[in-house]
Amino acid sequence: MHPRVSEVTERVRERSRGSRQAYLQQMREAGEQPRGRRGLSCGNMAHGMAACSAADKDRLRMIDEVNVGIVTAYNDMLSAHQPYERFPGLLRDALRAFGATGQVAGGVPAMCDGVTQGEPGMELSLHSRDVIAMGTAVALSHNMFDAALCLGVCDKIVPGLLMGALRFGHLPVVFVPAGPMPxxxxxxxxxxxxxxxxxxxxxxxxxxxxxxxxxxAPGTCTFYGTANTNQMLLEAMGLQLPGSSFVNPDTSLRDALTVYAAEQSARLARRREGRLASIVDERAIVNALVMLLATGGSTNLTLHLVAIAQCAGIIIDWDDMASLSEVVPTLARIYPNGKADINQFQAAGGTAWLFRHLLDAQLLHADVDTILGRGLDHYTREPSLDEKGRVAWRDGPIQSLDDSILREPAAPFSVDGGLRLVQGSLGRGVIKTSAVSPEHWRVEAACRVFDDQNAFVEAFKAGELERDLIAVLRFQGPAANGMPELHKLTPYLGVLQDRGFRVALVTDGRMSGASGKVPAVIHLYPEAARGGPLAYLKDGDLLKLDAKNGSLILADASVLNGREPAQPSQPIKRGMGRELFGFMRNALSVAEQGASSFTQSLAEADDVDTAR
Known part of the structure; x- marks a missing residue:
């Protein structure tokens, strides 16, 4: 292994020793209970299979047969999830043909961040991740199941499904993608x-x-935002079939992969193998981090991977990410980090090519468990159809078919992963530099402070921002309003930069997974709503951003002397259901802890288990 990857992995393992031990003990205890429906009373069982066909009821009565729970994020408003409409039938038929049964255990919400960008609904986006985790837990709590299939693709959906499923880590869990639109x-x-x-x-x-x-069209958006980053990282963690992430919907190969996923879930359950808790360990989390960095993936994963890891008893932080970013080269250029879309990436060599070269460079842990068994080398292969229309895996390409999209570690697009920890007198945050030209990494300018993104847009339209500028958008953190994405600002900031001004964004909120050419320090904490330094800034304060060295400072800290912190202009969020989520805003941890509703409760549970 690369020494830095080994060093970070060991650091994470040591830091997580107590919480990971407690988690694994909880999963062992769950695994020792009667498996699936075997411990249910006759009344419980009757309820659980009342709506099943006679044939399925006969199978469910056979206690040694496998029953797979399907958790679906289907809706037909979200293009990436519309193909899931017919997946339950396809999965159930595949399981029946395999001698097993399947049931939709539950549905979880799936909101489209593309629809809600700049709208009040975006303030529910991050909350939806934790709601999905709870919905997944509710679905699987029926204890009817020997394995689970999770159907989800997009921004908060995959993290939420995985977070919930990890609390049922005694089961095998297979993720089933739907693929990108053409x-x-x-x-x-x-x-x-x-x-x-x-x-x-x-x-x-x-x-x-x-x-x-x-x-x-139906399918995931083709840029490399959070949805497609999720898919890449699921493969890196060994939770999705190799090469299945970027096969287009409603094709023969996509259907064959879906059938194989169903069969594999049942196969693992019969063998009592492939438990989720065994697959998602420290090495799997580090592999996901490496893949995030090597591909210039979404900054949202700097939150989600932390929250996912917590649910497996693993503690990671931004220092781990920054340390890996120093040695993991950028091997892929996919929009917004390049011009290619995800389909062009797949045609150039795709995931199989990436896994091969990252493994050869010893940047990924190879000897790990996956849903296909031991070894990440499974993922250097790509799926195809055999003469019977079933999935057959073949070796992926060795050479990049387009070096404007994929390059080998010896000649990367960048020698680092393009993600930096930023810290200084204004707090700690992250910046993604992989899509930002180096000449824009350093900005020194008077700030203009906004409490609302619409106020920024109005100032732009009024011609008030025609200068070198660091725009500060505060009261956008987890406690303030649920940490919405601020992608609405991207075109306006891009215009100012194209006009020759040196501009940057500083915020305690999030940018889209598609954030691009303008430097943006995001996820900054302590957030303004909790008395962080951003609350004390005023228009005209001189700020200095140096992305290369990871620093963000107020040029003259003495200007804050005697200032009172500003208060949010909208302290109570009403409308579009936001008032229902006040308890979650109060419970969310800071950004570096995943902005999670569960951080404290998981820590308390670990303390109890460790005490035992």
């Missing part, structure tokens, strides 16, 4: 129309036409 209008052309609209140079009709040509 390529439409190139993402860079769509972004150009957005900027033209921000400048008043394109009509709303032109903008809608461009957006509709880009987002045009």
């Amino acid at each position: 390529s439409g209008l190139p993402n860079s052309e769509k972004a150009a129309v957005r900027q033209r609209f921000a400048e008043g140079k394109a009509t709303r009709e032109e903008l809608l036409d461009a957006e509709s040509q880009s987002y045009h």
